[in-house]
Amino acid sequence: xxxxxxxLQASGIAKAxxxxxxxxxxxxxxxxxxxxxxxxxxxxxxxxxxxxxMGLLRRDAGSVRIKxxxxxxxxxxxxxxxxxxxxxxxxxxxxxxxxxxxLYLGREPRHxxxxxxxxxxxxxxxxxxxxxxxxxDAGARMDDLSLAQxxxxxxxxxxxxxxxxVIMDEPTxxxxxxxxxxxxxxxxxxxxxGSAIVYVSHKLTEIFEIADTYTxxxxxxxxxxxxxxxxxxxxxxxxxxGREVKVIxxxxxxxxxxxxxSVQGLSRQGLFRDISLxxxxxxxxxxxxxLGSGRTEFLETVFGIHAPTSGEVHLDGKALPPGNPKExxxxxxxxxxxxxxxSGLVLTSSIAHNITLSSLSLLALGGVxxxxxxxxxxxxxxxxxxxxxxxxxxxxxxxxxxxxQKVVFARCLLTDPRLLICDEPTxxxxxxxxxEIYAFLRDxxxxxxxxxxxxxxxxxxxxxxxxIAVFRKGQLDRIVDGHGATQQMLMDLAS
Numbered sequence: 265x266x267x268x269x270x271x272l273q274a275s276g277i278a279k280a281x282x283x284x285x286x287x288x289x290x291x292x293x294x295x296x297x298x299x300x301x302x303x304x305x306x307x308x309x310x311x312x313x314x315x316x317x318m319g320l321l322r323r324d325a326g327s328v329r330i331k332x333x334x335x336x337x338x339x340x341x342x343x344x345x346x347x348x349x350x351x352x353x354x355x356x357x358x359x360x361x362x363x364x365x366x367l368y369l370g371r372e373p374r375h376x377x378x379x380x381x382x383x384x385x386x387x388x389x390x391x392x393x394x395x396x397x398x399x400x401d402a403g404a405r406m407d408d409l410s411l412a413q414x415x416x417x418x419x420x421x422x423x424x425x426x427x428x429x430v431i432m433d434e435p436t437x438x439x440x441x442x443x444x445x446x447x448x449x450x451x452x453x454x455x456x457x458g459s460a461i462v463y464v465s466h467k468l469t470e471i472f473e474i475a476d477t478y479t480x481x482x483x484x485x486x487x488x489x490x491x492x493x494x495x496x497x498x499x500x501x502x503x504x505x506g507r508e509v510k511v512i513x514x515x516x517x518x519x520x521x522x523x524x525x526s527v528q529g530l531s532r533q534g535l536f537r538d539i540s541l542x543x544x545x546x547x548x549x550x551x552x553x554x555l556g557s558g559r560t561e562f563l564e565t566v567f568g569i570h571a572p573t574s575g576e577v578h579l580d581g582k583a584l585p586p587g588n589p590k591e592x593x594x595x596x597x598x599x600x601x602x603x604x605x606x607s608g609l610v611l612t613s614s615i616a617h618n619i620t621l622s623s624l625s626l627l628a629l630g631g632v633x634x635x636x637x638x639x640x641x642x643x644x645x646x647x648x649x650x651x652x653x654x655x656x657x658x659x660x661x662x663x664x665x666x667x668x669q670k671v672v673f674a675r676c677l678l679t680d681p682r683l684l685i686c687d688e689p690t691x692x693x694x695x696x697x698x699x700e701i702y703a704f705l706r707d708x709x710x711x712x713x714x715x716x717x718x719x720x721x722x723x724x725x726x727x728x729x730x731x732i733a734v735f736r737k738g739q740l741d742r743i744v745d746g747h748g749a750t751q752q753m754l755m756d757l758a759s
Contacts, residue, residue, distance in 0.1 A: 271429050271460050279312050286312045291486045292479045299461045301475035305694035307485040307666030316342045318350050342480045349427035351435050357414050364402040367421050396450040412439040412555050416447040431462045439547035440555035440720045448474050466615055466694050505696040521545045524714045532573030532666045535561040536738040548715040550729030552754050557735035559718045564685050575593045592646035598676035602687040611661035616642045618660050619674045645674035666697030686717040702728050722751040734758050
């Protein structure tokens, strides 16, 4: 490896919070023209390491060199001046501004250095978006964009600095497979000009598609590094988790089982139309589609968050009142929403409070909460879902992503549902936790219940589903057997 090709070299990075080590031996070497995957489970120390590199955190020990020169950044702006840009998991758009204004915030083109040249800014922004292949109008307001489009704008903003090093922390968490391929084409343009990318993702399919090299962290320590071409998925998962992970094999649902959920002619104006399907007891029923296909909107309507324009939903043969999620819960439906931090959890509240949030009426007597019953219910769920936490009273925001998602499942299960609706149930979760969730879904269905699940990851839908409904442009294209379908088949049908 030629020394002049090394853009970033970090070694021996250490950081402790209140005396508790979060990182003890972080190291990574990044070379020009490459995508380097930084891999590790939730809590492995990846974000701490990247925050130190970016100057967002002060390191306790270790060395960071940029092109051979020792650096000690004090802020992200300091790192940016040295050619390092970052795209974080948490999106931070200014929603009442346009796309162009967000892209060039704080560095707007100006007439005579004084008055902002808005037409020029919009032209520059549109040229950048077009060059990256992002189909977004530079003049659109951020408030009018989808979550996926907002994420693409954040990515474009980081790339607009023409930085030599771009750090991407879960850049595809809110975008679908089509947008991922558009992004990857843009990244190849970035590396072709000699820049390099540190790529963090729990989606191993993406890592094997886009990355040239990799580094694994586990429990705050460097584990190994190498070329992606020299390893397979099983090896990478074993290094990330620290043990061999058993892949959950699905078994066929019982033939002739009674219908638990029946959806008839369900429509919502402008979002999806005339969708009919049935889900049997004992079945995990998957829904696959590209962004904009109406999949999430369909789930929310079935659950009752929104009322349909037309159509009906029946559970156990009885019609559900439209637009009434409280009644849906009472009848036996629970929903794991797409964004646990926005709509699934109260992050500043305790684990216990989050678990019992949907079940307070079941734990009360005469309008008074039974504290003992609540404590027993919480302890039971923590044990059954294997939630790792020092105490039920700590804030849920202190947990890893995998444990946060287990709290969401615990809250849903405490309502004793027959049908569990899951929208992107493993988003932002490491491979070990994913397999635990897959096993839970199969076990839940095997008890005579049913699962209706949406995922933008075709391999996930294929692994867990008995049957798969493919949505396309707001319509149900067809239902395929999940035991014989392939990833290419799903993508062809959905596009």
